Amino acid sequence: DTGVSQDPRHKITKRGQNVTFRCDPISEHNRLYWYRQTLGQGPEFLTYFQNEAQLEKSRLLSDRFSAERPKGSFSTLEIQRTEQGDSAMYLCASSLEASQRPYEQYFGPGTRLTVT
Amino acid sequence: GQNIDQPTEMTATEGAIVQINCTYQTSGFNGLFWYQQHAGEAPTFLSYNVLDGLEEKGRFSSFLSRSKGYSYLLLKELQMKDSASYLCASMDSNYQLIWGAGTKLIIKP
Numbered sequence: 001d002t003g004v005s006q007d008p009r010h011k012i013t014k015r016g017q018n019v020t021f022r023c024d025p026i027s028e029h030n031r032l033y034w035y036r037q038t039l040g041q042g043p044e045f046l047t048y049f050q051n052e053a054q055l056e057k058s059r060l061l062s063d064r065f066s067a068e069r070p071k072g073s074f075s076t077l078e079i080q081r082t083e084q085g086d087s088a089m090y091l092c093a094s095s096l097e098a099s100q101r102p103y104e105q106y107f108g109p110g111t112r113l114t115v116t
Numbered sequence: 117g118q119n120i121d122q123p124t125e126m127t128a129t130e131g132a133i134v135q136i137n138c139t140y141q142t143s144g145f146n147g148l149f150w151y152q153q154h155a156g157e158a159p160t161f162l163s164y165n166v167l168d169g170l171e172e173k174g175r176f177s178s179f180l181s182r183s184k185g186y187s188y189l190l191l192k193e194l195q196m197k198d199s200a201s202y203l204c205a206s207m208d209s210n211y212q213l214i215w216g217a218g219t220k221l222i223i224k225p
Contacts, residue, residue, distance in 0.1 A: 042120075042203050042215030043159070056210065091158060103147060103207055107158035 004108035025094030035091040120216035144209020
């Protein structure tokens with residue numbers, strides 16, 4: 001399967017703990033996006049990378065959130081000192097700038113985070 | 117401000133036709149997307165419109181009116197597997213997707 005993959009699929013953590021999620025995009029895709037989605041809502045943009053450069057970060061994203069894409073391939077999203085309000089589905093998507101449909105984003109299965 | 121509006125929930129009968137409307141207001145416009153999302157799964161791409169008019173793709177069609185800030189997704193010959201949430205998203209001037217909350221479509225036999 002050459003789609004977007006995310007790990008882990010589910011994470012349960014206690015409030016105050018740090019968590020890290022991983023996303024592996026489609027191999028030739030140069031853009032990578034992170035979103036957060038809560039029940040009954042659409043995805044909320046968090047940040048995006050073009051190759052290894054983080055080009056935009058949502059103003060809604062607190063300093064507890066950080067993302068990296070060190071070699072322009074996989075990406076990690078870390079949440080420090082988790083809070084119950086961080087409980088959500090974290091979605092990763094990728095796209096290829098040079099394709100016929102450069103803005104079509106392909107989503108991974110998501111990581112469901114539950115903070116207790 | 118940026119805003120996407122779509123109905124929260126719709127119900128339709130198997131074999132029928134349903135139209136899901138979306139109005140958008142974003143800073144700049146680089147296209148309107150529709151995604152399908154089954155419960156507990158990731159969104160999957162359905163359609164992209166950047167010019168006015170109707171785009172048809174099998175049982176699904178999508179329409180855009182840029183002057184009215186309006187789009188709809190038309191689903192024909194509804195099947196039970198079409199039960200899902202349908203997300204409307206507008207791409208703004210920074211090429212970021214602004215998402216609606218989704219329309220939950222319930223198909224009844």
